[in-house]
Amino acid sequence: MKRMFSSFLLLGLLSGTANANTSIYGFIEGYVEKVESSPGISGGTDTTGGTFTRNENAHEFQTPNVRLMVKNSKKNYSSFLNLNASSGNVETTNAWFEGKVASNLFKIRIGKMYRKFGLYNERLDAVPTYIGIEAPELFDTDHLLVTRTTNLMFHGEKDLGDGTFYYALTTGNDERAGSEIPLGGDLRYTMYGDDIEWTFGSSFYISGKATPTQDVGAASPDGGVVNYMKEDRFEVLGFYTELKRKALIFQAAYYQADHNAVRDGSKLSGDSFDTASLTQSQINRLCNGNMDTCTDSEANYKIKTWYIRTGYSFFTKMGEFVPYIQWDYYENPEALANKKNGGDNEAGLADDGKFNKQTVGMVYRPDPTIAIKIDASNHSQDINGESVNYAEVRGSFSYMWTFK
Amino acid sequence: MKKLVLALIAAPLLTINTYAALDFVKGANVKEDVPPRLLRNSLRKGAGMIGAARIVISKDAKIPPRFQKKFDELKLSGETVPTVGEASPDVIFIKGF
Numbered sequence: 025m026k027r028m029f030s031s032f033l034l035l036g037l038l039s040g041t042a043n044a045n046t047s048i049y050g051f052i053e054g055y056v057e058k059v060e061s062s063p064g065i066s067g068g069t070d071t072t073g074g075t076f077t078r079n080e081n082a083h084e085f086q087t088p089n090v091r092l093m094v095k096n097s098k099k100n101y102s103s104f105l106n107l108n109a110s111s112g113n114v115e116t117t118n119a120w121f122e123g124k125v126a127s128n129l130f131k132i133r134i135g136k137m138y139r140k141f142g143l144y145n146e147r148l149d150a151v152p153t154y155i156g157i158e159a160p161e162l163f164d165t166d167h168l169l170v171t172r173t174t175n176l177m178f179h180g181e182k183d184l185g186d187g188t189f190y191y192a193l194t195t196g197n198d199e200r201a202g203s204e205i206p207l208g209g210d211l212r213y214t215m216y217g218d219d220i221e222w223t224f225g226s227s228f229y230i231s232g233k234a235t236p237t238q239d240v241g242a243a244s245p246d247g248g249v250v251n252y253m254k255e256d257r258f259e260v261l262g263f264y265t266e267l268k269r270k271a272l273i274f275q276a277a278y279y280q281a282d283h284n285a286v287r288d289g290s291k292l293s294g295d296s297f298d299t300a301s302l303t304q305s306q307i308n309r310l311c312n313g314n315m316d317t318c319t320d321s322e323a324n325y326k327i328k329t330w331y332i333r334t335g336y337s338f339f340t341k342m343g344e345f346v347p348y349i350q351w352d353y354y355e356n357p358e359a360l361a362n363k364k365n366g367g368d369n370e371a372g373l374a375d376d377g378k379f380n381k382q383t384v385g386m387v388y389r390p391d392p393t394i395a396i397k398i399d400a401s402n403h404s405q406d407i408n409g410e411s412v413n414y415a416e417v418r419g420s421f422s423y424m425w426t427f428k
Numbered sequence: 429m430k431k432l433v434l435a436l437i438a439a440p441l442l443t444i445n446t447y448a449a450l451d452f453v454k455g456a457n458v459k460e461d462v463p464p465r466l467l468r469n470s471l472r473k474g475a476g477m478i479g480a481a482r483i484v485i486s487k488d489a490k491i492p493p494r495f496q497k498k499f500d501e502l503k504l505s506g507e508t509v510p511t512v513g514e515a516s517p518d519v520i521f522i523k524g525f
Contacts (some may be wrong), residue, residue, distance in 0.1 A: 045482070046510065049503065097508040099480040104506035118506060127479070138505070150504035153497055178484060216472040263487065268494075337493075392496050424500065 033232045036264075046096045048427040053089035053151050063373055063407055065361055070315040073304030076408050086110075089151060089422065091117075100124040106149065109301075118173070126180075133177040140179060140192035140210040141227045142264050142277055145172055152395035152422045155273060155335040155346055155387055159352040161354040162262075162279050162329050166368035169260050169281045169327065170229045171198045171237075171247035174208065187215040194370065199247045201255060204232030221268040227279075229260040236366070241296030248281060251366030252292050254320060256285035269347050272335040281327040283358070289318035301361040303408070305375065329354045335387070343390035348399075350383040374405035393424040434494055451524040454519040455481070471522075476496040476508035483510040484519040492525050 026117060059081040068074030090109040106118035120135030138146045148159055151327040156397030160170055175196030182189050235248040249256045250425050262279030291297060292310055299307075299315050311318035335348030357377040360367030371377045385399025397420040404413045444485040452469075453463050460479035470478055472495075477483060485491060491499070500511040 047503070051504065091480045091504075093504065093506070095503070095506060095508065097482075102508055106506065120506070146505045147501060153501040153504065159450065183469070186469075214473075216469055221472070339493065392493070392500065424504070 036366070045098055046094065046428065048092075048094050049425060050091040050093050051089060051152060051424040052091070053087065053420060053422040055086045055088050055157075055418070055420050056083060057086075057416060058083040060222075061417040062369070062414050063368070063405075063412050065303055065373060065407075068300045068302045069308070070299055071307065071313060073302055073307055074300055076410075080376075088312070089149070091149065108180075119219060119365075129179070129180045129182055131180050133179065136173050136175060136230070137177060138172055139170070139174045139177065139194045139208050140190075140208070141170065142225070142262060142279070143206060143223070143266050143275055148172075150247065151408065151420070152389075152393065152424045155348040156333060156350055156383065156385065156402075157397050157418045157420045158383070159397055160277065160329075160331040160333075161352045161381070162331070163355075164368070166244050166363055167327075167354070167356060167359065167371065168210065168245065169248050169279060169329075170231075174198055174206075182355060184213075186217060187213055198232065199234040199237055199245075199249045199256075201233040201274050202204075202237045204234070206231050206234070219270050221266075223264075223266040226263050227260070227262045227264070229258075230254065230259045233257055238366065239296065240291045240294060240366070241298070241364050244368070245366050248283070249285070250358065251299065251364075252288055253323070253366075254286045254288035256283055258283040261316055271333050271339075273337075275333040276331070278330040279328075283325050283327070284322065285323040285325075285358075287318075287321045287323050289320045292318035298362045298365055301365075301372075303375070306360060323358055325358045327358075329355045346387040346389075348383075348385050348387065350381075350385075352381040352383070354381075356378055370403065370405065373407050375409065379403060379405035395420070395422045397421075435467050444516070450522060453515060453521045453523065455515070455519050455521065457517040458520060467520065467522075471510065472498070473493055474502040474507065474509050476510050478520060482519045483522065484513045485510050485522045486515070486517070486524070487512055489522055 035042050061080050062080040064077045064079045065074040066077050086146045088110050092107045094105040101123050103121045104118055108115045108117050118137055120133050120137040122131055122133040124131050140146060144160055144163055147154060174194045177194045179191055179192035190212045192210045195205050198206040200206050208229045210227045212223055215356055216224040234249045236249045236253055238251050240251045245251055248258055258281055260281040262277060264277035267274045293316055307313055331352045333350040335346045338345045354371055355378040356371045359371035359377050361372035370379045381401050381403050383399050383401040388396045400417045402413055404414055450464055450467055458481040460481050462478060477478045
């Protein structure tokens with residue numbers, strides 16, 4: 025009954041604000057994936073690494089996006105609400121208010137927002153519009169480089185001839201330990217022409233003293249600080265480009281994160297920390313060969329990742345077909361396999377923390393509001409001295425709707 | 429070989445300064461100066477406003493796929509994009525591309 029009342033209240037609020045400058049829209053995405061028998065590590069103890077296994081995986085259906093978005097804009101102000109009901113509970117993904125201080129040159133956005141950071145962070149909720157199904161590894165929720173959302177953004181743009189220069193500076197709660205001011209930024213220049221749009225840009229992030237957002241045994245971290253760290257100070261720097269030339273789209277990006285962290289010995293020795301999926305080299309690295317007697321230790325490491333994505337649109341009477349290929353690389357020498365430890369089951373399985381992923385796929389848009397995507401990836405990494413590959417097939421159906 | 433590489437690099441740049449005509453009407457209450465080139469560039473960027481004036485696209489206009497994708501991408505990212513609607517004195521009304 026309460027839920028029904030809340031729904032009516034929400035609808036009432038929405039209709040109340042639905043004046044000429046208010047748009048209500050959203051999209052729904054259905055998703056299915058089948059992973060070939062995937063590699064894993066199991067049977068590890070406090071002192072002995074686990075052994076290599078293959079795990080069978082059933083195909084899996086998900087509904088990752090059930091989105092309702094409300095955008096209101098006036099002369100110098102705008103607001104945006106982005107709700108996602110995919111998990112059964114309604115999550116506020118974005119809720120922000122923006123004011124123009126000096127036209128488009130200087131704007132202030134406050135609330136909860138995706139930070140401007142490369143080509144994809146703000147774009148990942150625009151599922152029907154981009155090529156590919158999975159986010160670039162840079163934004164894979166298992167191993168994010170930074171938090172996707174933040175709280176305050178100064179941003180703007182300046183037209184320069186046939187192009188526009190964009191800038192953004194962000195700060196917020198992020199993963200800060202106390203009163204630190206984490207600083208993020210993104211600078212880009214886009215050339216616009218009738219048949220071309222070419223973007224070059226760079227993003228950076230300076231965390232200050234940061235602490236984990238998730239406990240060991242809970243879930244993947246919300247940002248760059250791994251669950252078992254006592255503290256971390258890290259910087260991220262990246263470069264990216266995107267070329268849209270007639271029917272061609274090409275994207276490339278490289279990002280690096282430099283971490284200066286301290287592992288928390290008590291968290292590593294605690295009952296919540298899973299040792300079954302550790303390799304011998306990870307046990308040696310984390311706790312000098314015995315997970316039962318861990319002490320605090322320094323962890324200075326670099327994460328490197330890059331991706332290349334390209335696609336080509338064919339317009340036919342049946343709609344638009346966009347075949348695409350992608351190559352992702354990710355390297356994290358600190359990664360562990362178990363996601364609840366703060367790891368991932370890709371780099372965390374590899375002897376050297378490196379993996380490659382090649383993807384081939386197709387987007388079919390019978391209508392601009394509908395995107396049907398199918399793709400297949402090959403993952404490759406070295407595990408226990410062996411080169412191991414496994415495949416994954418995915419399908420995504422998304423439909424974008426507009427109420428007003 | 430060098431010429432081929434230079435030609436490949438230069439080819440995308442050759443069209444940057446060109447722009448096609450737009451069929452549009454500036455509403456009587458719109459104070460902003462709206463030269464066609466500015467409007468075209470704003471649409472390329474997916475901007476929903478020029479100054480204080482909203483950009484509205486006619487229901488009968490066929491929006492080129494490239495513009496439509498840009499609008500959808502920005503719209504789902506929370507940005508203000510041109511809307512489809514009716515002409516009014518307060519808007520810049522696009523009748524056709």
